[in-house]
Amino acid sequence: MRPVAASPHRRSVWEVLCVWAVAALLQGCGAEPAPARNVVLVVLDTVRADHLGCYGYARPTTPSLDAFAARSDRYAVARSTAPWTLPSHASLFTGxxxxxxxxxxxxxxSGNVEDAMKLRDEELTLAEALREGGWSTAAFVANAGYVNPRMGLDQGFQEFMNQRHDARTMSERALSWIDTQAPERPWFVFVNYMDAHRPYNTAALPPERAAGLPKPPAEGEPNTVEALEALYRHVFTQADPPPPEMVQRVIDDYDLGLANLDLGLSALLDGLKARGLLENTLVVVTADHGEYFGEHDLVEHSKDVYEQALRIPLIVKRPAQKDGRVVDAPISLADVPAMVLREAAPEVARRRAEKFSGTNGMPGQVAQARYARRRDLEAEWGPRFQRERDAIYVERFKLIYSSDGQHELYDLGADPGELENLFPREQTRVESLLRWMERLRLAGEGGGVLPRAPNAEELAELRATGYVGDK
Ligand SMILES: [Zn+2]
Known part of the structure; x- marks a missing residue:
């Protein structure tokens, strides 16, 4: 964790931790125990930070989230641990x-690459830890493809709604559940929104939200999946760069998906406020990964560990917080469950926090990509994804360890687009990072278990989200 210049409006993770530590000390000196807090944890599936107004995007894709961020702690440099849903949600839940x-x-x-391994039942999840502490727990998950019981991600949730709906419906379901809860018992609600995940939600926006945003696809134009598939085929099979209008069309659809997501998210945030719950609720809004639009010759996600797929938003509203702050220190999605426990459930944190700090003593944040989606491996571009890629971030440098020996090193301070590979020139710097990476890879061997095969309905969902081909 690097030190941060002090400023009245900017607060580092370290300072936040210090505030918490002082509070914990006071509590140990005989003050009243900290009250249990409700927790709302929101994943904006497939949302890259740089397409949000509060992270500097020019288009008004997310006015509600931007207004919320202005009254919250916004983490300027947040990263996921993986470029796709299953491993990143598993990190968010286990730390x-x-x-x-x-x-x-x-x-x-056998040599086969399995579609995915399930999270082991033995892992302790955030929902399980909160439930141990007396919290009621519920999840409202639109990503039914991988955030589901089959993959072990329902652990600890007493209620688990698992069906793709638009964001507004997801918010309504979550609020309906909250309304059934007894006021004396704290609760934990997890919501996953899929409007910015293929097929992007390009429904027409109300006029007051449509200004400054692209129009939905017109009659006779390719729909959102057709436009994405066209870009896909072009990037993977043509030697020349895709026509800019093809890229822009996909970006337009994605941005409309974000705007629809924001509309639905505002229903949840406004609903909490209208119920007077923001005073006693820790609200965390983040994403599981981003999306590529042709950068590094990649489209969609689940492929490789570049920043377009890993830089995510992280916005945290503490109970009764009124003023917004910006936290500069980098933070990982895997840091979130320990943060939630410390701040909302200090008693649970004292007993269980060590379970949620799982990077094996690494000196910086880490991420990984294991192969790609099954349909990518099946298609002619498969060989490109037949490898494992691990990333580690230390200070401003990022090392990508590649199982085929094609390692990469970037100075993100000077080269945020990861365009100049410094690996061949920086042998001294990379040697220690490679040793760390090898140690982490060895420590993790054997994790995960094979899930049961998907049934017909589950397979249809995997096809709809683009993970499995039609073979
Ligand atoms: Zn996802």
């Missing part, structure tokens, strides 16, 4: 790096 929890794609001794 462990994917190299250690093992819920990701895996090559078996």
């Amino acid at each position: 462990k790096a994917p190299q250690l929890h093992g819920a990701d794609a895996r090559r078996l001794p």
Whole structure:
């Protein structure tokens, strides 16, 4: 964790921790125990930070989230642990790096790359820890493809709604459940929104929200999946860069998906406020990964560990917080469950916090990509994704360890687009990072277990979200 210049409006993770530590000390000196807090944890599936107004995007994609962020702590540099849903949600729930929890794609001794490995039942999740502490727990998950009981991600949730709906419906379901809760018992609600995940939600926006945003696809134009598939085929099969209008069309659809997501998210945030719950609720809004629009010759997500797929929003509203702050120190998605426990459930944190700090003593944040989606491996561009990629961030440098020996090193301070590979020139710097990476990879061997095969309905959902081909 690097030190941060002090400023009245900017607060580092370290300062936040210090505030918490002082509070914990006071509590140990005989003050009243900290009250249990309700927790709302929101994942904006497939949302890259740089397409949000509060992270500097020019288009008004997310006015509600931007207004919320202005009254919250916004983490300027937040990263996921993986470029796709399953391993990143498993990190968000367990606090462990994917190299250690093992819920990701895996090559078996047979040589086959399995679609995905399940999170082990033995792992302790945030929902399980809160439930141990007396919290009621519920999840409202639109990503039914991988955030589901089959992959072990329902652990600890007493109620688990698992069906793709638009964001407004997801918010309504979550609020309906909150309304059934007894006021004396704290609760934990997890919501996953899929409007910015293929097929992007390009429904027409109300006029007051549509200004400054692209129009939905017109009659006769390719729909959102057709436009995405066209870009996909072009990037993977053509030697020349895609026509800019093809890229822009996909970005337009994605941005409309964000705007629809924001509209639905505002229903949840406004609903909490109208019920007077923001005073006693810790609200965390983040994402599981981003999306590529042709950068590094990649489209969609689940492929490789570049920043377009890993830089995510993280916005945290503490109970009764009124003033917004910006936290500069980098933070990982895997840091979130320990943060939630410390701030909302200090009693649970005292007993269980060590369970949620799973990077095996690594000197910086880590991420991994294991192969790619099954349909990518099946298609002619498969060989490009037949490898494992691990990333580690230390200070401003990022090392990508590649199982095929094609390692990369970037100075993100000077080269945020990861365009100049410094690996061949920086042998001294990379040697220690490579040793760390090898240690982490070895520590994680054996994590994850094979899930049961998907049934017809589950397979249809995996096809709809683009993970599995039609073969
Ligand atoms: Zn996802």
